[in-house]
Amino acid sequence: MxxxxxxxxxxxxxxxxxxxxxxxxxxxxxxxxxxxxxxxxxxxxxxxxxxxxxxxxxxxxxxxxxxxxxxxxxxxxxxxxxRSGQVTFRVWFGERDQANRKDSIREIEAMKPLMEWSSENLLALSVPEEEAQRMADYLQLRENEGVLQYEAGRS
Known part of the structure; x- marks a missing residue:
């Protein structure tokens, strides 16, 4: 196929x-x-x-x-x-507060993941396995605040 x-x-x-x-x-x-x-x-x-x-x-x-x-x-x-030892996260911003969105992107960038945008709302992140928990904790915090939604790339 x-x-x-x-x-x-x-x-x-x-x-x-x-x-x-x-x-x-x-x-x-x-x-x-x-x-x-x-x-x-x-x-x-x-x-x-x-x-x-x-x-x-x-x-x-x-x-x-x-x-x-x-x-x-x-x-x-x-x-x-x-396997490369990298972990994927996907972040959806949607129609969220733009100020919080900009702050989140700046904070994510400060953690130095590799980043790739699919659209203005969908961001894919890649981090080494040893950084994955820190990234997941941060993304969960921001999700709890209603700033974004995220998921890990592993089922």
């Missing part, structure tokens, strides 16, 4: 490791209203049908920046073959 014209494809306009990326592939996210949904991903080819992920997944679970993945012959993500 591969992405077809007319199906939803989430794209990465500015992959965090774009300077290393030399390959674009897709991951199937499921089906909505009878149409397949995909996430277009950027990677660095390491061997035939193997790439290291060079972007932070906006929607996929259990795949993180730097993971080495195996692709099908149609260049669709099949499985993770080596």
């Amino acid at each position: 591969k992405a077809k014209t007319g199906e939803y494809i989430a794209v990465h306009r500015e992959p965090v490791w774009h300077e290393s990326a030399n390959f674009v592939f897709h991951a199937h996210m499921g089906e909505e209203a009878g149409k397949n949904e995909w996430e277009q991903l950027w990677g660095k080819a390491t061997a035939p049908n193997r790439v290291v992920l060079c972007c932070i997944p906006f929607f996929l679970y259990d795949v993180a920046l730097g993971d080495e993945v195996l692709l099908t012959p149609d260049n669709v993500l099949a499985e993770v073959v080596h």
Whole structure:
């Protein structure tokens, strides 16, 4: 199976490791209203049908920046073959208070995660495993305050 014209494809306009990326592939996210949904991903080819992920997944679970993945012959993500030790968080700001939003973004940036925006409201973050709890605690605090919603990229 591969992405077809007319199906939803989430794209990465500015992959965090774009300077290393030399390959674009897709991951199937499921089906909505009878149409397949995909996430277009950027990677660095390491061997035939193997790439290291060079972007932070906006929607996929259990795949993180730097993971080495195996692709099908149609260049669709099949499985993770080596974990990078990175943890993904997704932050949704929505129609929240703009002042609190700016403060939150500034505080998140101060923690120095790798960041990638999907839209003006959806931010993907990547941190090393040893920083994940600190980030989760901060995001939970801000969620409790009603400033944002977040989720971890692991199911």
